[in-house]
Amino acid sequence: MISHAESVDISHLVRRYQTVRHQTEALCEPLCAEDQVIQSMPDASPARWHRAHTTWFFETFILRKFRPDYRPVNSAFEVLFNSYYNSVGEQFPRHQRGLLSRPTVEEVGHYRQSVDEQMMELLEQAGDDQELRSLLEVGLNHEQQHQELILTDIKHMLSCNPLFPVYRDRSVEKSAGEPAAQRWVQFDGGIVEMGASADGFRFDNELPRHRRLLEPFHLSSRLVTNSEYLEFMRDGGYERPEFWLSLGWSVCQQESWKAPLYWQSQGDGWSQFTLSGLRPLEPLEPVCHVSFFEADAFARWAGYRLPLEGEWETAVAAHVGDCPATRTGNFVESEAFHPQPAQRDSQSHLQQTYGDVWEWTASPYVAYPGYVTPPGAIGEYNGKFMCNQYVLRGGSCATPGSHIRGTYRNFFPPEARWQFSGIRLAK
Amino acid sequence: MISHAESVDISHLVRRYQTVRHQTEALCEPLCAEDQVIQSMPDASPARWHRAHTTWFFETFILRKFRPDYRPVNSAFEVLFNSYYNSVGEQFPRHQRGLLSRPTVEEVGHYRQSVDEQMMELLEQAGDDQELRSLLEVGLNHEQQHQELILTDIKHMLSCNPLFPVYRDRSVEKSAGEPAAQRWVQFDGGIVEMGASADGFRFDNELPRHRRLLEPFHLSSRLVTNSEYLEFMRDGGYERPEFWLSLGWSVCQQESWKAPLYWQSQGDGWSQFTLSGLRPLEPLEPVCHVSFFEADAFARWAGYRLPLEGEWETAVAAHVGDCPATRTGNFVESEAFHPQPAQRDSQSHLQQTYGDVWEWTASPYVAYPGYVTPPGAIGEYNGKFMCNQYVLRGGSCATPGSHIRGTYRNFFPPEARWQFSGIRLAK
Amino acid sequence: MISHAESVDISHLVRRYQTVRHQTEALCEPLCAEDQVIQSMPDASPARWHRAHTTWFFETFILRKFRPDYRPVNSAFEVLFNSYYNSVGEQFPRHQRGLLSRPTVEEVGHYRQSVDEQMMELLEQAGDDQELRSLLEVGLNHEQQHQELILTDIKHMLSCNPLFPVYRDRSVEKSAGEPAAQRWVQFDGGIVEMGASADGFRFDNELPRHRRLLEPFHLSSRLVTNSEYLEFMRDGGYERPEFWLSLGWSVCQQESWKAPLYWQSQGDGWSQFTLSGLRPLEPLEPVCHVSFFEADAFARWAGYRLPLEGEWETAVAAHVGDCPATRTGNFVESEAFHPQPAQRDSQSHLQQTYGDVWEWTASPYVAYPGYVTPPGAIGEYNGKFMCNQYVLRGGSCATPGSHIRGTYRNFFPPEARWQFSGIRLAK
């Protein structure tokens, strides 16, 4: 990934570092030590691991590089908290992260503190260095990505427990009355530009900015709601192979999918496990925790399709610009992580822009034309995952606000359901 | 898939039907009954099954439809030889095709004969019907696809046997002297048209013909040779994760890949299992039986990339036109199924066009913009497989000559190696 | 195993060799080439493999030893047809026996002929040699064991085919009216002798003859019938964990067992797949194709238990003597392989002795006190399998008559169901 570090002053850098690092700790504050140890599936990681791995990132890519005399907190951490960087060295196996009771939660706290102190010192001494600033920006964006993963992984872990533990209470606000009417917003297509532009931070996979040819298309003004998704289910959505990709149908059968992840049938209705416990399904909220396969099957059932990532980016650029959207359910302020219904009386063409749930696109995750993998370990960040994954756009109620942007490319395998992922239709 | 049946006379139709059906039998002629029973892996099917399934296709989609009084040869075959058509009904599980000793090879022969006789009668009576013609064309192209699979599946099965049985002998012709020098052929890009045009048979996934924007690019004038691939191997190609997609590296480790499929290390050199038995590796032949992961890793090692399917189709249209290439190793005439070295003194810009080995592209297999799944069972032919597969272009020494065309989209998962698949570089 | 070769004349030996070898061929006579290739599960082997492996046994242990200039038919067979003799060398993996289409059925026939001719010559020249006679006896008994396996393996393979092919027709003889009343036969226990005595052939695992202390016990006069087993099923036998061993209950759940293997629910009744096709269940026949787990659960449900092997051997010795029983359903004469109902008016104390179905005992398969593994490859015959298996006694309708004896110890894992195995109760 590449960062164009602007000429900001050092105190700003330091503040930003502290804010992001603090946010991680704040997210883990409601968790007891026991919560931070468990790996509930191979794709998820214990919260303690996320806290240590993001710290390892600064230690490995910045402190070791810019402080020749740096003495690592514990040399074993180099292997334990390396996620997948082959060029850095060996990695403790991903699916065994839940076998480690040590370092303890407290020890990981000390690890974070120690690295933070060293980073503060370094920033004050060498904060003008462009490469350092660039790597710092990567490290902070990396940590923000893991903040979202902390939430999705904790949610998955808690959901395995028949006691349905609450991560954070939220005051029950029943969503008001009528749904926002769905409208089709029309776009002309033609040769468009997409990808990140020169200024501001962006990951390597958003580059280069390039031209693309689009046919005319329509995007839905808002996301698919739980209530609309229930119609699909009632119409046999999970029993009729004609709506499904062949691979999706296999997974659906094998895993006995009958509803989105975290939905539970309860007598005459549905409940949904959330970070604030088990709650009745809200009909107007956007459907969430669906896989690409389900999103695609829903779209086919509805007679539409999922958007291409080029269409999505073009639409958002037209209606919102390339700067972060004002989300309805903001990350920092909100008490809970819960997708929000679309606003009824939105002035914008797109009633619901982004920031509630990630939106599956029809686009496999591939390199943009002219993409070049960055050299060194940082080059392992994005490019090597460009296979058998689909692009998601937007951002979710669990994504840090400053991390959301119109050119951002998130990606997951088509069967993944534990992210806050939903559906916007196109035609 | 869709067929534009031309106003050909009926005797031509009948002849074409007979030719294609006979070709299947001719391919199985060297096989004993024992050879036709075994399923050597879940992806492969016994030769007898291919012979029965292609027959089932005519029975199910044509005879049952156009002959109201048609009495199926054996009602159990409806399930036994249904490959994956959910809308036709239940299917005998794919991975259990090798559990069936009955119907015997002889009985399958009778099945084919019986359906052929009914088809002959039908064609003579109703050969003018446009829908019939259209479905017939689909059935024949479908059978040609299975002809190639018969060869790839038999090759895999025979390769499991330490006796290394020979499918068909070929006279040893050592490929002559020096390699064809590799050249880069340059293309301008811009807005191009791709996809099948109005006339001639094509599958639904080649439609619609549409516009695409390409950046300028270069394609290699010929395929990567065994000798070039050996350099990659000698340079640690299979031990260095930096060349590999993350998923590819996992597969490579898990399956202990050390060379292309069918290569065997023998003392100081390499041999290759072929349909004519175990033979010394020919350095100038195109490398074959590599997965997408290996093709992609090779390209990255070499400092290049795989072509996009749009680039490939554009290049071929420019140099060869949209009609089948004159292959160097022709399917019908040749005695063996073996990729051929590029011609040294080719007049064409592209020394080696297509028909030797399938060429992996960098393009995930997705629908063309505006693609519509055909209604009914025929709609299950292509669209539902558009996930986690990559497009291959060209055709191989095992592809029937009349089945090769510039707009054809073959597709396999990135780990598949048992097809005749190779590498052309782009930059 | 050990053979006490008697002073029989050579022509008798030759005749016996020919009879046993011919019997194998006779059993395969109803099979087409396709039937002889398939391995329907890892535990079963293709018929062709059994024919070749039994031949390999004579080649490896006799011809190679007694004919110094012996030239093997095909040196690759040494590996291909070695079942599990580590001391002989490498083995082709057991679960991959179904990947081999070659050598063909015809070639295996030639292999058998060639070895038979060499064996005939050898026997006429060296038939007096005691070690040769001893090994010959082992080889013939070994081949008889495989004759039973040919039948059980073919039955399993044919049962996988929805066409339900018939191995051999049998005339339908509905078993007559009333059941033989079950009686308890009483035995005193005390110190008994068991194990094979000095004369006649026996495997090493029947040795040494030794003393054992038995408590007084009762054995049922006949086997459990299908009709009695149906009562267990109707009483929730397959749904109530209280009858089952913990491991058995896991297997039962995992494999969704609802009835013995080969039983099929058909509308209002049950059918059973047999070597003569799918037939209505005969209520008075002994229940067959049950695992140890099912036999044990049935016994617990009934309020009884399975016999110890010492009890079984003692009972049979008392009532039948140590010589083969006159079976009700004889192997050589009968047209089909089907367990027979008990005789109503039997004069014997035990109405149904043995030879209909193998009888599960409660005894894990362990060495007799003082057992010594024979040296060399022959030592791999029995001892190394003494773990996690249970002893079955008696013999089945598929066991060659001359192979049945009171001291014989058959053994299979507790989950095995594809043998002709049934239940006799004890208390």
Add this chain to the structure above:
Amino acid sequence: MISHAESVDISHLVRRYQTVRHQTEALCEPLCAEDQVIQSMPDASPARWHRAHTTWFFETFILRKFRPDYRPVNSAFEVLFNSYYNSVGEQFPRHQRGLLSRPTVEEVGHYRQSVDEQMMELLEQAGDDQELRSLLEVGLNHEQQHQELILTDIKHMLSCNPLFPVYRDRSVEKSAGEPAAQRWVQFDGGIVEMGASADGFRFDNELPRHRRLLEPFHLSSRLVTNSEYLEFMRDGGYERPEFWLSLGWSVCQQESWKAPLYWQSQGDGWSQFTLSGLRPLEPLEPVCHVSFFEADAFARWAGYRLPLEGEWETAVAAHVGDCPATRTGNFVESEAFHPQPAQRDSQSHLQQTYGDVWEWTASPYVAYPGYVTPPGAIGEYNGKFMCNQYVLRGGSCATPGSHIRGTYRNFFPPEARWQFSGIRLAK
């Protein structure tokens, strides 16, 4: 299991309850919360689960029965902490015990306290009740079994961590000089009595006391040492199939066994992971953490065999009596859990009796003649596990001292290695 409750006074009962319950807590005292959450393999359970399950046992089998108005601490615990009692109801899946972060360590502590208080009250009110006393005895013995499992499971979990955490330090006492010379102790055999006698607590599987016939035999005066086991390894023990049971050889190959569990090759020697961290291998300590397969292979390599459980019990009764042995490495007093070398100058015939490591016997775990499964849930304690397991005798350095006795039958599958299990030879 059955308990003959003696006429002890109530304060004694209360004291014993408190002692055993306290011992569990004392064992978990060195563990942090993180240590108590992880399930490192399906066979092991988190320490917190052991603490809760043993509490559940008293709640379910005593409080619910004897206190009609008993209100369970949390009704969800009935399912969460039921190990395998089908007759009590549903069970949370065993292999998912590591998915639960709640109830927390602290909450489990409260659960224990609450049940303890209720138990105290109950004992003081109804401590004369014979059935209560009997169930209490079962509950305490049950808890003692789990005390050993807490240690074996913690050891396994810590061993997965490359930081090699220490459970409890021990002062390094290098075992002194020369090995205790191995001697053969001779026994006459004949008809012996075995099984538990009328007085004192014993589990149902130790009953009934019965007669058995033994041939004359010899037992080794001490256990096999690490140094002796190393000879086996150096002689190719793990590479030579001739020493192994067939099933054992498969497991050995599949799991790549090269040494006992927890041994690590380090440069020129071996280390062993222990509860006091990674330590150099002590040559004179008994070899530990071997499976039945390894024990059996070692014995065959050495030219001997494992003892029958009847032999073991007879020998111990003759030399030690039926009362607990004075262990060399005692559970309560010792600082660490580590097998002890045999005493050189022992006065006893058997230099090393029992209490250091469990001793694998050659006896599959089966019911004694006349064994009757107790009625109700308590009947699920032992009988249903009598399949594919082997009996171990003695007791280990991790077994509570008051839990060791000569008639005790421990049992594990033949591949289990994470218990403190070793080898005594017989001939």
